[in-house]
Amino acid sequence: MDVAKVIVDVPSKDTDRPFDYLIPDRLRPWVEVGSRVGVPFGNRTMQGYVVSLHPRSDIDSARIKPIQSVLDFAPPLSPDLVDLSVWMKERYACRQITALQSMLPTALKGKAERYITLADPSEREQGSREGVLFSVQPETEGEQNVLAFVRQRGEVSLEQLNRAFPEESASVKALLARGLLREYQQIKDKLSKKTMKALELAVSLEEAQEALNNFPAKAQRQKDVLAYIVEMEPFLPLSLKEVLTTVGVTAGTVKGLADKGYIVIEDMEVFRDPYKGRNFEPTEPLALTSEQKQVYSRIIHQLDERNHGVFLLHGVTGSGKTEIYLQIIQRCLEQEREAVVLVPEIALTPQMVERFKGRFGDRVAVMHSRLSSGERYDEWRKIHEGRASVVVGARSAVFAPFTSLGLIIMDEEHETSYKQEETPKYHARDVAIRRASQAGAVVILGSATPSLESYHAARSRSSSEFEPELLEMPSRALGNRLPEVRIIDMREELKEGNRSMFSRPLHEAITARLERKEQIVLLLNRRGYSTFVMCRSCGYVAQCPECDISLTYHQKSNNLRCHYCGYAVQAPEVCPDCGSEHIRYFGTGTQRVEEELAKLFPGIRVIRMDVDTTTEKGSHEKLLKQFRDKKADLLLGTQMVAKGLDFPDVTLVGVITADSALNLPDFRAAEKTFQLLTQVAGRAGRHHLPGEVFIQSYTPEHYSIIHASGHDYLSFVKDELKHRKALHYPPYCRLILVTLSHEQLPLLVRVAENYASDLKRRADRRGWFGSLDRFAAEALDVLGPVASPIPRLKNRYRFQCMIKWRGDMDAVSLARQVAEELQDSVRDTKLQISIDVDPQMLM
Secondary structure, eight states, rough: OOEEEEEOOOOOOGGGEEEEEEGGGGTTTTEEEEEEEEEEEEEEEEEEEEEEEEESSSOOGGGGGOEEEEEOOOOOOOHHHHHHHHHHHHHHHHHHHHHHHHOGGGGGEEEEEEEEEOOOOGOOOEEETTTEEOOOOOHHHHHHHHHHHHHHHHHHHHHHHHOOOOOOOHHHHHHTTTTTTEEEEEOOOOSSSOOOEEEEEEHHHHHHHHHHHHGGGGGGGHHHHHHHHTGGGGSSSHHHHHHHHHHHHOOOHHHHHHHHHHHEEEEEEOOOOOTTTTTOOOOOOOOOOOHHHHHHHHHHHHHHHTTTTEEEEEEOTTSOHHHHHHHHHHHHHTTTTTTEOOOGGGGGHHHHHHHHHHHHHHGEEETTSSSOOOHHHHHHHHHHTSHHHHEEEEEEGOOOSSEEEEEEEEEEOOOOHHHHHHSOOOOOHHHHHHHHHHTTTTEEEEEEEEEHHHHHHHHHHSSSSOOEEEEOSSSSSSSOOEEEEEEEEEHHHTTTTTOOOSSSHHHHHHHHHHHHHHHHHHHEOOOOOOEEEETTTTBBBOOHHHHBBBBEEEEETTTEEOTTTEEEEEEEEEEEEEEOOOEESSSOOHHHHHHHHHHHSSTTOOEESSSTTSOSHHHHHHHHHHHHHHHHHEEEEEGGGSOOOOOEEOOOOEETTTTTHHHHOOOOOHHHHHHHHHHTTTTTSOOOSSOOEEEEEEEETTTTHHHHHHHHHHHHHHHHHHHHHTOOTSSSSEEEEEEEEEEHHHHHHHHHHHHHHHHHHHHHHHHHHSTSOOOOEEEEEEEEEEEEEEEEEEEEEEEEEEEESSSSSSSSHHHHHHHHHHHHOOOTTTTTEEEEOOOOOOO
16 A cells, blocks of 8 residues: 555645545555554645555655654554544534544644754755855854754754744754754644653662672662662562652662662653542442343343444433443453443543442543543553553543444433534434444443433334334332422412522421431532622623623622633622612522521531532542532532432432523423433432432423423323424434624624525425425425524624424535535635534524
C-alpha cells in the first residue's frame, strides 16, 4: 500500500473528505488504518487520521505530498471506530474529523509547533541582499548568542527561543534567511505520559551484597542507600523521591552511587490512577431470583452465540439489574471478550465503580469528565494497551478502544444526558447499537422507566432504527414492596394557611424519621436560592444582559447568576430601576430549602448535592460516603440524587415541587416528570425497612404524577402515546431541530425564513413535503421558523425550525445541504446553523 487517505484536522465543509498522501518507505511498517499522522497541508503541518490504504491514487503522484510522521506506536483508533465515524457523519450531520476527535482523549488532540535547529552546512548557500554579497557566518553578537543557544540544545521550539531572546527576533529571522538555522514543524500532544525518576540495580543482587561488605567507611551514606535498595529488591524499581525521604539523603549522594556503577537512575512512567490507595472490598455473585434467572439465561444465550442482539431490560427500582449486569459481564470475560458499562451521570459513578471494582478489580477502567485530563488519558491507555477488560463511564465511554467487544450495557437508558448537546450531537444509545452490530456484540438497555422510543420499538418490533427484545422484571429482588406514594395537593395546603415549602404531612414524616434515626432524601430539581429576583414596587426582574433569561439568586456568594452563560453580578440592595428597597426573592432553589430545613428542624444534618456543591473533584463520592456512613440525616439535591443510589436506611423520599418540569416547552415534559418521580421514589425502602414517598404538587391531577404515584409505567405509556400520536411526535416520527443564531436580529429573521422556504421547496420537489396527518408511508413537515424558547443566549439571537418526518427518506442530508448552501450564500462567518438529529432538548 503506497497511498493513505487521511482526514485532516481542519473542521470545515471544504476539507470534510479524505486527502491522498504518499507513505514513505521508512513509515510503511507504522501506517495503518486508524493511525494518527502529521501531514503537510498548505503551508502548515497538521494532524490527521488514516481512514484507508490503497496501492495507488487517482491523482498524479507528482502532486501528492508524503506523510511526515506517525504520532503513535499503535493506532489510537481501530478500523471499526473509523467506520463508525463515517456513520456518525451521515447520521448526525457533522464533520468526520469532529466524530473522530470525539473518540479520543483530549491529550491526543495535538497541534503543530514550530522548531528551530542548526541547518546542515551543505544546505547553506552564499546569497545576496539587494545585490550585495552577504556572509553565511553570524554577523552580530545577538546572532552568535542565538546560534550558541540552539547548538547547545540541538533543537528548540520557536516559542522557547523567543522567550530566551525577546529582543533578538530580527536575528532569528536573519539566521533563518541565510540558512544558518532551519525551521520545521512537529505535532505535539497536549499532554504527555507522566514520568518520575526511579532507581534500579546496575549489578546483580549478589554483587550488590558483596559490595556492601567492602564499602569504604567515608561513603557511609551511599552504603545506606545501597543497603535500602538491596532490601527492597523485590519491589524495584524504586522512586527516587521515596529513597531520598526514607533514607534521609540528598540527590547528590544517590548520584554518587550511580557514578560508581552500582545503580542506574532512569525515567519511569507513572500511571495516574484516580482510585490509587482505594481498597475495594471483593464481592461474590449473588443467587438470582427466578425473574433474574430468566433474563440472565436469555441474554447469555445470545452472548454465547456471539450474535448481535439488543435487549431492553425493564426492571422496577430495586429489581437487581446491576447484579445481572455483573454476572453477564463475568460470562463475557470468560469468553475473552470485553465489556462497556455506560452510566448517565457522574453522580452514579462512585457507587457503580465500587460495585464493578469490587467484582472485577484492576480489570476495570473508569472514564468520566470529573477525572483530570492526565487521569482520563491514562485510563484510556489502560484500555488501549489491553490492561483493562471492562470500562465503566459516562457517554463517551461508548468509544472505548476495545478490539474484542462482546457487551455494551447502558444503565438508566432513558436519561437525556446520553445525548451530547455539542457537535457531534450523538446519542450514546444509537452509537452503542451501531458499534455492537459491527462487533457482533450484545447491547443491554436497562431502566425502570424506559424511554418511549425504546419501549415502543420493543413492543411493536416495527422500528426501522432498532428493534430491542423486551425483558421484564416487575418485582424487587429482595421481595420487599415498592414504597407507598402519597400525592399532596399544595393548593389545599395554601387554603389551609400553610405557606411553607413543606406540606404538613411531609413535615410530620421528616420529624418521625429524625426521631427513629432513619434517613431522608429530598428532591428539588432547581439549584440556587431563588428562581428570580423582583422589585415589588415597579415589577423590575433581574435579567442576564446577554441572555433572555432571569438571573438566579445564590445566597452563599450573595450574587445573581445566569445558568446559561455564567454571567454573575452582586445582588442589589435597592431596585436598579426605581431605587425601591422592596427587593424580593421568588421561587425556591436547593439553597433556600437547606436554610428552611435548619429553621424547622433544629440540629438536622443536611448534605446538599447540586452543581454548586459538587464542582470539586471527588465531591460526589465524598458527599455520598458521608451520607452512607450516617453522618447526615437528610440528602437534599437536584436530579442527581434521584437515580442509582442505594442506601439501606432511607425510608422517606420527598419531592418538593413535582411540577417544575411539566410546564416547559418540551413535548417530553410529562415523560421526564414521570421518570424523575418514579426514579426518586425508588430510593426509599430498598432493604429491610419499608419506604414512603411524598410528592408535593400544584397539579396533582396530571396523569404523569398520578401514574408515578402508582408505579404504573404501562398506564403512563398508554396515555402518553395517545398524545404523541395525535400530535405526531416520536416515536411516531423523527425530528431534526435546526437552530440559527446571529448577533443581528433582522438578518437572522431573513436567513431563517429563507432556510425554511428552501427546505420546503426541495422536499416538495422530491415528493416528501406534506402533513403527517396523511397516511402516506413517507411524509415530511417543517414547523417554523420561530424564536427559540430562550430567544437570546450570549448576545446571540436564536431562531429555530423543527423538521418532522417518517419513512426512509434522507431528511438529515437534505437539512444539512440546505444549511451549507445557505451559509455559502450569506457569507457571514457570524451566522451559525446547528443541526440536532433526534434532539432531547428543545430549549
